[in-house]
Amino acid sequence: MTEHVEKKSEIRELAVKHLSPVMTRITDLVVTKAQGAKFWTEDGVEYIDFVSGVAVNAVGHAHPAVVKAIHEQSSNMIHLGLNYGYYESAVRLAQKLAAITPGNLDTVFFSNSGAEAIDGAIKLARAVTKRPNIIAFEGSFHGRTLGATSLTASSSKYRKYYEPLVGGVYHVPYPYQRQLPCQSEEDTTEYCLNRLTKLFELIVDPTQVAAIIIEPVMGEGGYVPAPAAFLQQLRKIADDNGILLIFDEVQTGFGRTGTMFASEHAGVVPDVLVLAKALASGLPLGAIVANRDLHDKWQTGTHGSTFGGNPVACAAALASIQVIEQEGLVERSERVGNQIVERLKLELGDLPSVAEIRGVGMMIGIEFQDEQVKPGTAIVSRIREEALKQQLLVTSCGVYGQTIRLMLPLNIDDNVLDQGLTILKQSIFNAIK
Ligand SMILES: Cc1ncc(COP(=O)(O)O)c(C=O)c1O
Known part of the structure; x- marks a missing residue:
């Protein structure tokens, strides 16, 4: 993976100056293009998008x-x-x-x-x-x-x-x-x-x-x-x-x-x-x-x-x-969703930090807990940061922000899915070590 290049652009400066800070900002990336399950920043850096505009781009960006x-x-x-x-x-x-x-x-x-x-x-x-x-x-x-x-x-x-x-x-x-x-x-x-x-x-x-x-x-x-x-x-x-x-x-x-x-x-x-x-x-x-x-x-x-x-x-x-x-995406959501949950359970299910992996179709959550079996809020925010460093955008949910939620496009390409899940796993291991 190419390293995430930080470039302080004019757009970012203007955004900080003129956009209301009331809205929680998950990243400060300046994004110039989005297609399918990926987007690109002004520096030409490619990201895999597991957020899909918060479950909006079910058929991918710009189908x-x-x-x-x-x-x-x-x-x-x-x-x-x-x-x-x-x-x-x-x-x-x-x-x-x-x-x-x-x-x-x-x-x-x-x-x-x-x-x-x-x-x-x-x-x-x-x-x-x-x-x-x-x-x-x-x-x-x-x-x-x-x-x-x-x-x-x-x-x-x-x-x-x-x-x-x-x-x-x-x-x-x-x-x-x-x-x-x-x-x-x-x-x-x-x-x-x-x-x-x-x-x-x-x-x-x-x-x-x-x-x-x-x-x-x-x-x-x-x-x-x-x-x-x-x-x-x-x-x-x-x-x-x-x-x-x-x-x-x-x-x-x-x-x-x-x-x-x-x-x-x-x-x-x-x-x-x-x-x-x-x-x-x-x-x-x-x-x-x-x-x-x-x-x-x-x-x-x-x-x-x-x-x-x-x-x-x-x-x-x-x-x-x-x-x-x-494209048969309802059926694909069920099939691929089950496969993702199975893989996540296999790769992560035994980790003490993982409280639960659950999914209905491609609406999938991985809930984390800390050593005191309290909501794993801090773990989840580290996972998000780790993933972003490796050009994967994921986000959280849960009353305490203790759950990673996957909102992939329903038609995500198998290879991109595999790459994204590999990065996610790596990010989780980095976050809990
Ligand atoms: C279940 C549910 N209802 C309503 C809303 C609000 O939708 P909008 O952000 O388009 O106003 C959301 C947004 O996240 C949602 O998840």
Whole structure:
């Protein structure tokens, strides 16, 4: 591997001067090109990208089919405003989402981001049920708008300074066995369902709850899948009490977990499915997908967006979904994801610092612990630094930043994958020695 060359560029200086430091900066690389599972800095140094723009580039950076669709659409029409006329890319995308999402979810509202779509979903739930309260889960991340921040509970720093947030949000434990006093999946499911029942009995009557919102696989909070039985029980509780079940599949959508949507693993159809990230391969686009009847009850004019459903973003999304289908990437995610987990378990599974290796499709987490069996936050940050030195970009998740998460493009080339995993292993060994 060529050594990482440090060059203090004008762009970096300008960035430091003019970009708000509020956003956590993981690297200060100046990147000039990104293609497939790689990117290059201004110095011409090549990096392997195991982050994919935070699970956005499911079909890799700048897939030719997506680039072509963007070119074609942008030379025809860049923006109109979906309330000023219909255009094909948005309508065809809505039709496509209706076809590929589970169950009877057939109608779409487009927004510009995940958080914005989450906000819209809460508004929809309140408007339709005429109830005020929302139940979310500890450890969850739903985004950074004030509405989404109110649901987010993966770190108090995301909420610090912003209170009072949106009212009527109650958090209960997510079925994350390692962080609960539970010994098995069944135990964890039961524990969390009991806590929900207790919430209903002691604090908020279920008739006052508009929605339960959950990530079927917790993303930012640690790459933790919810047991199928837990999601199935949530479905039942929602049905029994006239509560809407919202699945936040912003990070899990579009093949990431080895099915087109993570909800399919449990065979549960939510009332509302929230999508973004990989939807448009990097162009800003979010979607709230629900059944027509529900959307019909959301009074016209009470929600909207200037840019939501932008023609170019929708064209990129259509092309991106087509690539996922044509290249068989959902099936590949499951197959290659299993192979990666197997390899990681073989190579790293016996290390005392490795607390758990878990994965659903190509949504894979390696959780670390220190010598006191406490979250391995410091180990993970050393791994990231070591990897970056060897030109591999990886990032972390988990409430304590104790988990390395792998968000590879679903179509990553076998050789690049092998190279990246070799560097990762080396970085882990360097970090723990
Ligand atoms: C599960 C989940 N929901 C919502 C969001 C917010 O999406 P965005 O950053 O596009 O607002 C994220 C972003 O990481 C996410 O992982």
